[in-house]
Amino acid sequence: xxxxxxxxxxxxxxxxxxxxxxxxxxxxxxxxxxxxxxxxxxxxxxxxxxxxxxxxxxxxxxxxxxxxxxxxxxxxxxxxxxxxxxxxxxxxxxxxxxxxxxxxxxxxxxxxxxxxxxxxxxxxxxxxxxxxxxxxxxxxxxxxxxxxxxxxxxxxxxxxxxxxxxxxxxxxxxxxxxxxxxxxxxxxxxxxxxxxxxxxxxxxx
Ligand code: GAR
Numbered sequence: 487x488x489x490x491x492x493x494x495x496x497x498x499x500x501x502x503x504x505x506x507x508x509x510x511x512x513x514x515x516x517x518x519x520x521x522x523x524x525x526x527x528x529x530x531x532x533x534x535x536x537x538x539x540x541x542x543x544x545x546x547x548x549x550x551x552x553x554x555x556x557x558x559x560x561x562x563x564x565x566x567x568x569x570x571x572x573x574x575x576x577x578x579x580x581x582x583x584x585x586x587x588x589x590x591x592x593x594x595x596x597x598x599x600x601x602x603x604x605x606x607x608x609x610x611x612x613x614x615x616x617x618x619x620x621x622x623x624x625x626x627x628x629x630x631x632x633x634x635x636x637x638x639x640x641x642x643x644x645x646x647x648x649x650x651x652x653x654x655x656x657x658x659x660x661x662x663x664x665x666x667x668x669x670x671x672x673x674x675x676x677x678x679x680x681x682x683x684x685x686x687x688x689x690x691x
Contacts, residue, residue, distance in 0.1 A: 487664040490514045490559040492567035497524020499565035499586060502653035503660060504531045510664035514557050516550060518569050540569045547575045561663060573620030581670040583618040586656045588648055590630060591616060595623030600641040611635050611644055613652045615659045626675060629686040631655040654691045
């Protein structure tokens with residue numbers, strides 16, 4: 487399976503994906519920012535990169551589309567990509583774009599997820615891998631991981647604790663898509679040939 491990863495910044499999820507390329511290949515990385523640290527991670531792994539300025543979303547998407555039409559990836563992974571893709575763009579890749587989001591969706595779509603969980607005095611928090619559709623962070627959920635929120639937690643401690651779990655969640659989910667254990671068919675999510683109605687949760691993550 488050939489995968490294109492979109493990033494905007496640090497790239498720690500990208501690094502995790504690059505470290506686990508047994509059943510898939512990261513063949514290109516697209517960033518909307520020149521300064522994204524993740525670009526040097528891609529270069530470390532000799533993966534081609536393209537920076538596309540996203541000031542004009544329509545123009546950016548047209549550029550991305552030209553590139554993707556050329557690369558023809560099987561899957562697009564948004565790994566810390568902080569731009570919203572248009573409905574027109576995502577429908578061209580229906581159930582071929584996944585995103586990792588730092589909350590237990592449907593809770594806290596959008597930004598500042600850790601602080602919002604704390605403000606609501608939640609006792610648990612987590613991350614979700616989901617298909618990307620035309621509604622922000624609302625596409626069909628594939629998998630989730632959980633962490634407990636303790637009395638001492640701040641947005642920073644939550645973000646840090648969650649991040650290492652995110653890496654495992656994303657790499658496990660992508661690997662299972664690559665090996666055909668997770669797939670989308672006839673409007674349903676399948677795991678090991680069974681329809682799944684709730685996000686997958688693995689006890690070890
Ligand atoms: C991750 O925590 C990811 O879940 C989040 O950005 C961070 C990127 O870190 N994504 C979003 O908030 C998307 N809405 P990374 O660049 O080190 O992978």
